Amino acid sequence: MSNEAVLREYMNTRTQVTYDDIDLVAKYILEKVKCRPKLGIICGSGLGKLADSVENKEIIPYSEIPGFPVSTVPGHEGKLVFGTLGGKNVILMQGRSHCYEGYPAQKTTLPVRVMHLMGVKTLFVTNAAGGINRNYNIGDIMIIKDHVNLAGFAGVNPLVGPNDTRFGPRFPPMSRAYDLNIRQLALRLAKGMGFGDFIREGVYSMMVGPNFETVTECRLLQIVGVDATGMSTVPEVLVAKHCGMTVFGMSLITNMVIMEYDVENTANHEEVLETGERRSKDLQKLVTAIVQELELN
Ligand SMILES: O=P(O)(O)O[C@H]1O[C@H](CO)[C@@H](O)[C@H]1O
Numbered sequence: 001m002s003n004e005a006v007l008r009e010y011m012n013t014r015t016q017v018t019y020d021d022i023d024l025v026a027k028y029i030l031e032k033v034k035c036r037p038k039l040g041i042i043c044g045s046g047l048g049k050l051a052d053s054v055e056n057k058e059i060i061p062y063s064e065i066p067g068f069p070v071s072t073v074p075g076h077e078g079k080l081v082f083g084t085l086g087g088k089n090v091i092l093m094q095g096r097s098h099c100y101e102g103y104p105a106q107k108t109t110l111p112v113r114v115m116h117l118m119g120v121k122t123l124f125v126t127n128a129a130g131g132i133n134r135n136y137n138i139g140d141i142m143i144i145k146d147h148v149n150l151a152g153f154a155g156v157n158p159l160v161g162p163n164d165t166r167f168g169p170r171f172p173p174m175s176r177a178y179d180l181n182i183r184q185l186a187l188r189l190a191k192g193m194g195f196g197d198f199i200r201e202g203v204y205s206m207m208v209g210p211n212f213e214t215v216t217e218c219r220l221l222q223i224v225g226v227d228a229t230g231m232s233t234v235p236e237v238l239v240a241k242h243c244g245m246t247v248f249g250m251s252l253i254t255n256m257v258i259m260e261y262d263v264e265n266t267a268n269h270e271e272v273l274e275t276g277e278r279r280s281k282d283l284q285k286l287v288t289a290i291v292q293e294l295e296l297n
């Protein structure tokens with residue numbers, strides 16, 4: 001059996017993935033590409049077109065990477081795209097996996113730890129989300145200033161389990177998860193591009209899904225100060241902060257959640273993908289401009 005096959009079989013049988021396992025995966029990927037990225041970008045539902053802005057692409061499908069979770073959801077292509085964006089070396093995840101697909105939170109976030117061991121210091125997370133804030137509109141871009149880990153209230157947290165301090169501390173702080181400097185930069189650039197009418201800053205919450213929320217759940221989220229809700233991102237941010245990364249996040253408001261009982265319309269994934277398609281050029285422009293101005297450490 002080739003070394004690659006041995007690694008694949010080994011990773012597929014792991015229940016508790018260790019630091020050394022993740023290091024093997026990081027080294028496996030680095031052997032396949034020339035690019036050495038300092039910035040990672042995760043593309044949410046229907047937002048994979050961000051990869052169109054990447055130059056000098058080197059692509060690896062997730063299915064070829066031992067131990068990598070493969071997304072089963074439409075709108076998540078499942079490719080790692082390396083290259084340059086805004087003059088910086090980046091690794092872009094064209095699609096993500098989610099806990100509702102049946103993956104434990106530790107597995108959905110494995111790519112973040114892999115990026116960390118590959119030398120990535122800054123992580124951009126993007127997602128499609130339902131608007132809770134009644135002042136928001138479909139197509140708004142929300143810079144994430146904080147999150148509520150509702151999944152965590154139910155015990156879904158990728159940091160549960162033995163802690164390896166080579167990644168980070170047992171009790172990581174989470175009060176300043178989303179980098180203020182990048183948020184301010186993004187806001188300034190968005191306004192400069194004429195996006196002032198649809199750029200927002202707000203709080204994201206995550207429930208596991210896969211069902212969309214009930215009316216009362218949405219009303220509850222509104223009461224606690226949530227502006228937009230989804231089924232991803234939070235586990236990735238927890239793992240990224242745990243290993244000391246700088247994090248920046250944006251939600252595309254793809255639909256407004258249903259807040260009235262007994263109305264006919266319902267949330268649906270098709271609308272989510274359509275809005276992603278409609279805003280994809282603006283998002284590409286904004287992300288590229290932010291990356292261009294960013295000082296990466
Ligand atoms: O969070 P991303 O991956 O953007 O996807 C969002 O869109 C899907 C629902 O339409 C859910 O997976 C939700 O989390």
Ligand code: HPA
Pocket residue numbers: 128129130131212213229230231254255256257267272
């Ligand atoms: O309304 C929503 N709820 C949860 N996740 C979502 N992802 C896109 N829209 C939504």
